[in-house]
Amino acid sequence: MHEVSIIQSVIEIVTDKAIENKLTKVNKVSLKIGELSGVMAECLNFAFYICIVDTMLEGSTLEIEKVQAVAECTDCKHRFKIDHFNKLCPICNKFCLSIISGYELYVNTIEGD
Amino acid sequence: MSEIKIVMNILQRNDEITLINKKLLDDKGIYVINLMSAPGSGKTSLLELIIAKLKNDINIVVIEGDIYTTKDAMRIEAQGVPVVQINTGGACHLDADMIKNALKTLPLDKTDLLVIENVGNLVCPAEFEIGEDIKVCVLSTTEGNDKPLKYPLMFEKSGVIILNKLDLIEFTDFDKKEFYKDIKSLNANVKTFETSCVKNQGIDEICSWLMKKIQDKKIKVN
Numbered sequence: 001m002h003e004v005s006i007i008q009s010v011i012e013i014v015t016d017k018a019i020e021n022k023l024t025k026v027n028k029v030s031l032k033i034g035e036l037s038g039v040m041a042e043c044l045n046f047a048f049y050i051c052i053v054d055t056m057l058e059g060s061t062l063e064i065e066k067v068q069a070v071a072e073c074t075d076c077k078h079r080f081k082i083d084h085f086n087k088l089c090p091i092c093n094k095f096c097l098s099i100i101s102g103y104e105l106y107v108n109t110i111e112g113d
Numbered sequence: 114m115s116e117i118k119i120v121m122n123i124l125q126r127n128d129e130i131t132l133i134n135k136k137l138l139d140d141k142g143i144y145v146i147n148l149m150s151a152p153g154s155g156k157t158s159l160l161e162l163i164i165a166k167l168k169n170d171i172n173i174v175v176i177e178g179d180i181y182t183t184k185d186a187m188r189i190e191a192q193g194v195p196v197v198q199i200n201t202g203g204a205c206h207l208d209a210d211m212i213k214n215a216l217k218t219l220p221l222d223k224t225d226l227l228v229i230e231n232v233g234n235l236v237c238p239a240e241f242e243i244g245e246d247i248k249v250c251v252l253s254t255t256e257g258n259d260k261p262l263k264y265p266l267m268f269e270k271s272g273v274i275i276l277n278k279l280d281l282i283e284f285t286d287f288d289k290k291e292f293y294k295d296i297k298s299l300n301a302n303v304k305t306f307e308t309s310c311v312k313n314q315g316i317d318e319i320c321s322w323l324m325k326k327i328q329d330k331k332i333k334v335n
Contacts (some may be wrong), residue, residue: 002237009123021117031123038240038266084265085298095301107119 003043006105007051013107015056023112026056030063034104036084041066060112069102127241130209134244137216138227142334144327145227147245149267151260152233154253155277157185158310159319160228164192166320171225171327176215178207178232185230195219206237212244225327235264239271246330247271253278254285258292261299269299273306275319280309 010029018026029048033039041064048062071082073089073096080090087096122128138145150156164173175196177186186198197215199207212229219227229245231238239248250271252260255278261268268274274296282289296303304322308315 002240006123009126013119013121013123013125017117017119017121021115023115023117027114036266038236084269085262087298087301095297097300097302105124106122109116109118111114111116113114 003040004047004051006039007044007047010048010107011051011055011057014110017107017110018056018112021112023056023110026060026110026112028061028063028111029057030065030108030110032065032067032104032106032108034067034102035069036099036102037105039105065108067101067104070100071096072098072100074098124241127209130213131242131244134209134212134216137221138244139334141221141224142331143221143224143227144323144330145229145245145247147229147231147238147243147248148251149231149235149238149248149271150233150251150253151235151256154233154251154256155308155310156230156233156251157188159251159275159277159308159316160230161188161192162310162313162316163228163320163323164189164194166316167226167323168192168194171324172220172223173226173228174219174221174224176207176212176219176227176229178211178230180204180232201232205232205234206241207231207243208241209243225331226323235260235267239264239267239269246326247273249273249275251275251277252292254282254287257285258288258295261292261295265299268296268303271300271303273304273322275306275308275315277308277310279307279314280312 014029052058069082070079071087072079075094076092078089078091089096148156173194175189177198179185180201183198186196189196197218199211199215248271250267306315306319
């Protein structure tokens with residue numbers, strides 16, 4: 001993935017929202033990252049602390065919440081954990097592309113003063 | 114200290130431009146393919162054969178994504194259809210903004226099919242929506258049947274997978290049974306084609322499928 005460009009987008013989003021909410025300093029940024037999104041948390045962390053220098057986010061911490069990949073069976077409505085290689089409903093063995101979560105890539109919350 | 118709920122997609126800018134592209138292309142009833150593969154799998158060769166077969170029946174335009182050269186665009190231009198080259202200058206994939214700019218230079222009012230040939234790469238292109246109706250992924254027999262599991266996102270998100278260079282399969286240890294088992298585990302509903310560009314095999318089947326898709330899109334619009 002493109003962890004540095006992702007972090008640059010994060011910084012843009014957070015800066016806009018911080019100004020909108022009249023914050024002068026951002027202390028914490030929380031992201032939600034789905035298991036299937038192809039993004040590595042370690043790389044995001046590395047990119048974050050380099051890219052926030054000289055921005056409103058300097059000195060803030062990054063929290064990454066990983067989101068489990070879950071699908072819902074279109075037949076029996078059972079919700080079950082999936083990965084790239086297994087999307088079969090454990091009850092009726094049907095292949096399911098109705099994915100409820102797992103591709104998330106978003107800024108969830110920010111904290112600041 | 115206050116906590117502020119944001120819940121905003123990090124790739125939102127790309128997604129917003131994707132919607133603009135999609136609306137423009139949908140309004141004009143153009144069927145759009147995002148053609149992806151590793152370098153050298155045969156995207157451009159397949160495209161040359163498809164264009165040669167269909168260009169008298171429908172209007173085709175092509176966007177060629179490449180890191181530096183115009184080699185592929187020149188091959189498509191030789192087929193006599195409008196083509197725009199995007200040179201990403203190092204970037205490993207096309208994004209929605211690049212497509213938005215390229216669309217400005219194409220004769221969209223007289224177009225039935227737009228093929229966007231992405232940068233040769235099995236990873237990043239799969240992560241960016243650019244306004245396509247379908248993602249088509251090409252894998253050649255010489256790359257090995259293990260690639261779908263090694264690069265799952267590409268094969269998971271593709272609506273069509275083309276197995277190319279079938280003429281060379283006897284010189285490789287490519288296991289078709291394993292290949293189909295693996296792609297079905299990633300994406301049970303995927304449509305597949307087998308092709309050989311040097312022997313001109315499988316192209317008719319792709320063209321029939323394409324013509325149907327193009328007609329369906331026109332019906333949907335009108």
